[in-house]
Amino acid sequence: MKKFHFYAVMSRMKYIDRWSLMKNTRTENLSEHTLDVAMIAHALCIINNKCFGGNADPERAAVIALFHDCTEIITGDLPTPIKYSSKTLRRAYADIESEAADQLLSTLPDYMQEDMEEILSPADYTDEYTLRLVKAADKLSALIKCIEEMQMGNNEFRKAKEESEKYLLRLDLPEVTVFMRDFLPSYSLSLDEQNIAL
Numbered sequence: 001m002k003k004f005h006f007y008a009v010m011s012r013m014k015y016i017d018r019w020s021l022m023k024n025t026r027t028e029n030l031s032e033h034t035l036d037v038a039m040i041a042h043a044l045c046i047i048n049n050k051c052f053g054g055n056a057d058p059e060r061a062a063v064i065a066l067f068h069d070c071t072e073i074i075t076g077d078l079p080t081p082i083k084y085s086s087k088t089l090r091r092a093y094a095d096i097e098s099e100a101a102d103q104l105l106s107t108l109p110d111y112m113q114e115d116m117e118e119i120l121s122p123a124d125y126t127d128e129y130t131l132r133l134v135k136a137a138d139k140l141s142a143l144i145k146c147i148e149e150m151q152m153g154n155n156e157f158r159k160a161k162e163e164s165e166k167y168l169l170r171l172d173l174p175e176v177t178v179f180m181r182d183f184l185p186s187y188s189l190s191l192d193e194q195n196i197a198l
Contacts, residue, residue, distance in 0.1 A: 006107040006116075009073055018077050019145065022160070025152040028145055030072055036144065038065035040179070041137035047175040048133065056130055064122045065134050071100035071120075136176050139167050140184075147187050 016030035041064070045056035069077075075096055083093050101120045105113050118125040122134075146161035168176050186194055 002109075004107055004109050006104065006112075009104065009107060010067075010070060012073050013070065016072050016077055020077060022149075023154065023156045025149055025154050030069055030077065033141055033145075034066050034069060036141040037068060037134070037137045038062040040140050041065040041134045043183070044133040044137055044173075044175040044179060045130070047178050048129075051178060052174055054129075056133060060126065061130050061134050061137075063119055064126065064131070065137055067119050068134060068138065070104065071097045074100040074103060132171070132173065133175060136168065136171055136173055139164055139171075140176065140179065143168065144184075144187050147184075151188060 013030040013034065014032075018028045018030060018033055039062070041061040042058045045054075045058035045061045048054035048056040049058075075093075078093060083089065098121075101117075105117055105120060108116055122131060143161060143164040146157040146164060149157040150161060168180070
């Protein structure tokens with residue numbers, strides 16, 4: 001009987017470190033990042049629906065977010081400044097990611113491949129606005145990492161924080177504005193200041 005390796009390979013996200021060119025006070029792995037992005041994408045969709053009368057699908061956004069960087073298991077985490085430094089590199093990396101997604105899909109049984117292709121290649125199957133919210137959640141997660149590092153006195157992340165904030169403002173998404181207003185300030189507080197009764 002054939003064995004399928006997809007989920008065992010997915011479990012290796014915890015071995016992929018992010019921010020590899022930066023001095024980190026605490027290393028963040030891909031599993032942690034994808035969980036954060038999934039929760040934030042879910043929240044952005046709820047904000048879209050409840051505050052702006054939208055019809056975003058929070059669960060679909062969360063699932064797409066869980067797998068949005070899974071090709072990095074094969075490719076590694078190419079730092080953003082390098083990945084987007086030229087059109088040539090952007091195109092080449094997109095091709096590499098596409099091939100990595102195909103490799104990952106091949107580790108699934110036939111009866112699962114179509115459903116998972118819709119998640120690993122969501123641009124072909126998901127409305128553009130939901131994908132914009134997932135991308136915004138990805139950048140919010142990066143901003144939160146920058147905030148946490150700066151809270152620890154690590155100014156290495158100052159420029160990345162500024163760039164993340166600029167990017168998020170350029171998105172002009174009201175859901176992002178609400179999340180940043182209502183939730184982002186808490187990331188700068190201690191547990192005691194967050195007033196959680198444990």
